[in-house]
Amino acid sequence: MVLHLVAYYYPALVKHPFEAGKGELIDRITAFPIPVIAIYIVIKYIRKSYDKERVAAEEKAVAIEAQNRHILLQKEQLEKSDAEKNKLMSIISHDMRTPLINIQNYLELLNENELDSPLRIVIEQELLAATNGTMDMLTNLLQWSKSQMEGPAVNLMSENLLETIKSTLDMGKTQAAKKDITLSYEISPALVVIADMNMLQLVVRNLISNAIKFTLNGGVIKIHAHLVQHECKITVSDNGKGIEPNKQQKIFSINTEPDFGTNNEKGVGLGLLLCKEFIERQGGRIGFESAVGQGSSFFVFVPAETDFYQ
Numbered sequence: 001m002v003l004h005l006v007a008y009y010y011p012a013l014v015k016h017p018f019e020a021g022k023g024e025l026i027d028r029i030t031a032f033p034i035p036v037i038a039i040y041i042v043i044k045y046i047r048k049s050y051d052k053e054r055v056a057a058e059e060k061a062v063a064i065e066a067q068n069r070h071i072l073l074q075k076e077q078l079e080k081s082d083a084e085k086n087k088l089m090s091i092i093s094h095d096m097r098t099p100l101i102n103i104q105n106y107l108e109l110l111n112e113n114e115l116d117s118p119l120r121i122v123i124e125q126e127l128l129a130a131t132n133g134t135m136d137m138l139t140n141l142l143q144w145s146k147s148q149m150e151g152p153a154v155n156l157m158s159e160n161l162l163e164t165i166k167s168t169l170d171m172g173k174t175q176a177a178k179k180d181i182t183l184s185y186e187i188s189p190a191l192v193v194i195a196d197m198n199m200l201q202l203v204v205r206n207l208i209s210n211a212i213k214f215t216l217n218g219g220v221i222k223i224h225a226h227l228v229q230h231e232c233k234i235t236v237s238d239n240g241k242g243i244e245p246n247k248q249q250k251i252f253s254i255n256t257e258p259d260f261g262t263n264n265e266k267g268v269g270l271g272l273l274l275c276k277e278f279i280e281r282q283g284g285r286i287g288f289e290s291a292v293g294q295g296s297s298f299f300v301f302v303p304a305e306t307d308f309y310q
Contacts, residue, residue, distance in 0.1 A: 078252070095282035103127055110298065154196045154281050158305055161225060161232065162187045164197050165204050169223065172208035179263065181215055183208070193232045194303040199278040203286075206271040207236040207298050213261035214296070215240035231284070232304035239295040250274045275300070 006013060106127055169185050176183040193200070204223075211221045215238045225234045226263045241262060243251065250256040252272050279300050290296035 029049070042134075045246060069215060071107070101129070121202075122240045126156070148154075156194055156196055156282065157198050158192055158194050159189045160189070161193045162189050164193075165201055166208045168201050168205050168208070169172060170203070172212070172221075172223075176212050176221060179212060179217045179219075180216070181212060181217070181219045181221055183212075183221045183223070189225070191232060191307040194235075195282050195284070196278075200284060200302065203278050203300060204234065204236070206275050210298070211236050211238040211240065211296070212236065214242075227304055230302070230304060231301045232299050233299055235299040237295065237297040242292040242294055242296055244289040244292055248288075251288070252286070265298055277297045 047075055106123055127275050143301070165187075169183075173183045208221070208223070216219060219239050221236065223234070223237045225232055227233075247256065249304075255271055256272070276286050279302070282302055284302040286298070286300045288296060288298045
């Protein structure tokens, strides 16, 4: 600005650097593009630096989000592990301890007193029922603990469904007869499934046991299996007490509250959780329908070999 002011007020002091005509033309041609090129270079550099910082910020945000997801996943796993630990401690401290205490008290009573035959029979029947229930609890507990430690070890095979679960069905009939419950099944002898047979038997056994537990004396349990597209649907239905709506959402969760059967049979709430884990490991799924006072129907889907089913 000072130079321009001096040139304006004292033009004689400023020597014109260019010749008129060609010199001024060269000056104009070179003077105007240089600032434009300089501005372009500066803007390009600023934009490049901005893009670099923006990409770095986005990568940092993605890394933070992934880290947050990992932390949330760890939090969920810790909460699940804590719930499992509390569940196991509850089972060990109460559900498993109570029947043993009852047996201990009965043995002490026998040791100190002579019981009348009718009273002795009643007590022994109650203890037998409690012991059977405890054995079921222990079986589910050990199977579930084993599945948690060993992980998804599944041995899928093609087997005839009826031949595989026939012994389980016959055992269920025997258990149902003790409550005067009619248990019937309808399974085609040609139906072949692809499953881990040990896991499948445990699932069916648990579903039958639950149906017996929550069905009144004189009730009916029906088991049938049929093809649905390329899957086998196995259904265990009963006309028992049904499941209350507020308990249906947590029925396959470790947080479910165990309920008492029609004869005060007590479970630990692991049976259906175990069924869900075992069925899903085989590529199948499990579901149910239930109405209070009308009964429940539990069904599992497992892959089937349709070529064997005619």
